[in-house]
Amino acid sequence: MTSTGAAMLELHERVKEYFPYSTVRPSQGEFINTIYEALENRSHALLEGSNGLGKTVAALSACLPVAKEHGLRVLYAAKTHRQHDRVIEELNVISKRMDVSGISLRGRCNMCLNPLITQHTKDARAAMEICELLKSRERCSYYMNRERNSDRYNDILLHVSSKPYKASEIIEVCKAENFCPYEVTKFAVEDTDVVALSYMYVFHPTVRGAFMRHLGKPLSQVILVVDEAHNLPNTAVEIASDTLTLFVIRQALREAETFNRPDIAAFSKRFQAILKKMLAQTKKERLISPHSLIEALEREAEIDEPKFFFEELHEAGTVIRQALLTRGKHPRSYIHRVGEFLLKWLETKDDPSYAHVLSIYLTRRGSVSGKLEIIALDPAKITVPVFSAVYSTICISGTLEPLASYARITRLPPETTVCRAVPSPFPREHILALVCCGVTTAMQYRTAGMYRKMVKRIAEVARYTPANVGVFTASYKVLQKLLDAGLKNAVKKPVFAEYRGMTSRENDLLVGKFKSYAERGGAVLLGVQGGRASEGADYPGDQMNSVMVVGVPYAEPTPRIEAQIRYYERCFPGHGRQFGYVLPALKKASQTAGRPIRTLKDRGAIIFLDYRFATNYCRQFLPLWISRGLKTLPDEDGAIAQELMLFYGLTDAR
Numbered sequence: 001m002t003s004t005g006a007a008m009l010e011l012h013e014r015v016k017e018y019f020p021y022s023t024v025r026p027s028q029g030e031f032i033n034t035i036y037e038a039l040e041n042r043s044h045a046l047l048e049g050s051n052g053l054g055k056t057v058a059a060l061s062a063c064l065p066v067a068k069e070h071g072l073r074v075l076y077a078a079k080t081h082r083q084h085d086r087v088i089e090e091l092n093v094i095s096k097r098m099d100v101s102g103i104s105l106r107g108r109c110n111m112c113l114n115p116l117i118t119q120h121t122k123d124a125r126a127a128m129e130i131c132e133l134l135k136s137r138e139r140c141s142y143y144m145n146r147e148r149n150s151d152r153y154n155d156i157l158l159h160v161s162s163k164p165y166k167a168s169e170i171i172e173v174c175k176a177e178n179f180c181p182y183e184v185t186k187f188a189v190e191d192t193d194v195v196a197l198s199y200m201y202v203f204h205p206t207v208r209g210a211f212m213r214h215l216g217k218p219l220s221q222v223i224l225v226v227d228e229a230h231n232l233p234n235t236a237v238e239i240a241s242d243t244l245t246l247f248v249i250r251q252a253l254r255e256a257e258t259f260n261r262p263d264i265a266a267f268s269k270r271f272q273a274i275l276k277k278m279l280a281q282t283k284k285e286r287l288i289s290p291h292s293l294i295e296a297l298e299r300e301a302e303i304d305e306p307k308f309f310f311e312e313l314h315e316a317g318t319v320i321r322q323a324l325l326t327r328g329k330h331p332r333s334y335i336h337r338v339g340e341f342l343l344k345w346l347e348t349k350d351d352p353s354y355a356h357v358l359s360i361y362l363t364r365r366g367s368v369s370g371k372l373e374i375i376a377l378d379p380a381k382i383t384v385p386v387f388s389a390v391y392s393t394i395c396i397s398g399t400l401e402p403l404a405s406y407a408r409i410t411r412l413p414p415e416t417t418v419c420r421a422v423p424s425p426f427p428r429e430h431i432l433a434l435v436c437c438g439v440t441t442a443m444q445y446r447t448a449g450m451y452r453k454m455v456k457r458i459a460e461v462a463r464y465t466p467a468n469v470g471v472f473t474a475s476y477k478v479l480q481k482l483l484d485a486g487l488k489n490a491v492k493k494p495v496f497a498e499y500r501g502m503t504s505r506e507n508d509l510l511v512g513k514f515k516s517y518a519e520r521g522g523a524v525l526l527g528v529q530g531g532r533a534s535e536g537a538d539y540p541g542d543q544m545n546s547v548m549v550v551g552v553p554y555a556e557p558t559p560r561i562e563a564q565i566r567y568y569e570r571c572f573p574g575h576g577r578q579f580g581y582v583l584p585a586l587k588k589a590s591q592t593a594g595r596p597i598r599t600l601k602d603r604g605a606i607i608f609l610d611y612r613f614a615t616n617y618c619r620q621f622l623p624l625w626i627s628r629g630l631k632t633l634p635d636e637d638g639a640i641a642q643e644l645m646l647f648y649g650l651t652d653a654r
């Protein structure tokens, strides 16, 4: 941190009232003023700033004066609960000098107290539908309590909306009084300055529709902050996509038999048979013509009017759900799911921004099954309705470069979007970024000899790093090959390895154990780029001194990836491969590289174990704070050791 009486003076007067700290970090002033000026001009802003800059408090300090002046609401969209809590923590500091309120909102699955949802539902959409059913039938006591005990309920509402409140705090207050925390939060949002929430509330059309009714303001009066905005294109595509497995169709058949719907049972049986026939001609995955499935259903399942029949499935599912609820059972209907999916299939069948895929997959029990997927190829389907309606959008992240490409993919309007990458606040000597020549995970060079050489380099890094090392590979295949090449024996520190299909709890435990070695001589965490441990977790201090990025994590060139590249090529001639293949890979690598450097005090070594990172082509897609000091090492034993000894100030020969 620099001081900063001088830097402080550079902030706009109105912002100074809200910025709660006595010092402004390097580059933080530029970050704040860029946002403030964009808002004053009613523009959007796309800002890259590395970790340690203090982006959350910077965005809040810039947005709040404008929001207060114009009667706007700030929606702060972020991916994790931890990030939502961070917003409330910063608001708490701001509230010591200015009158501000805010809440962090979690989904029903996390805030609900009703066992019908807490014990059976992990899916947000299902939770919403079940909750609405329960409420309409007056079968949720937590919901009903607000009328039975309205004075106390109103007191709590008033309190929650008058100061910054975390979702976990609201849950505790409501548990004690038997009120629904989700309902309290939903009504409190109308009177709070800032709502920290997941992307879903803003970008999922159905969820947004319900949420906006409670906000009491249209999108035109919303300043939207999108934190970790590099995630947005992927999230948008996930929102607009859908999947139907053979398992669900099989369950729909059983449900139809149970509820005495022979017409639906017969349809489900034939639908299953059609899919199995198609799967028999499928190796792993293939694109299919959406029309061919509809035609097969018309012909073999004897459906005259598909739209009419799919709507009937949907309707029959709704009736079954209500019947289940009346019997006090979990109101899930597989027929409803099938109807919903087929209606979407019909709706997207002539839309070139969707690919329709049939694929074979392994179930959790290890058996082979199949699924149909509707894959959205264009994030703009989801982002444009939001970006074009809000007062301003502020997209921030540590890995957005190249900003112009991001703006094009998400369709932020170029004429009203300010793009800026602010310099890293880290002193240069805190980051060592190296690329090793002579190693790569490029397909044609994946030999046993190559993996042995990589293991040697990893062992060298582990040996010359004071404590913990993260090693993140391009894929699980590469990870396994490193283990096969003797990684565990070569590295003289305990190795904790991720594996495919690990649950989030198992992953948290693994990461926790690895972190505990920070004080005990260090360990090695072996994972994949784009995984939980390389994107969702932070490793400040000695929890990760060095990180190794093993290979460029290009996706397998599957039919869906090829469809994505072709689609982008049609929309952005000459950029299809870059937008659909290269950028997502480099984004994963950049996120991984940033793991050890979270606070300004951290020092971290980033070692890219693939010569391709040194090429101008890849380098242009890395964030400035990495690429500016990137050093290429010769293909020699000991080259990394020399650099690490200097960087960490090691004197012993080890």
Ligand code: SF4
Pocket: 108, 111, 112, 113, 114, 117, 130, 131, 132, 134, 135, 140, 141, 142, 143, 180, 181, 182, 183
């Ligand atoms: S009203 Fe609240 S407690 Fe009841 S089901 Fe809905 S979210 Fe759960």
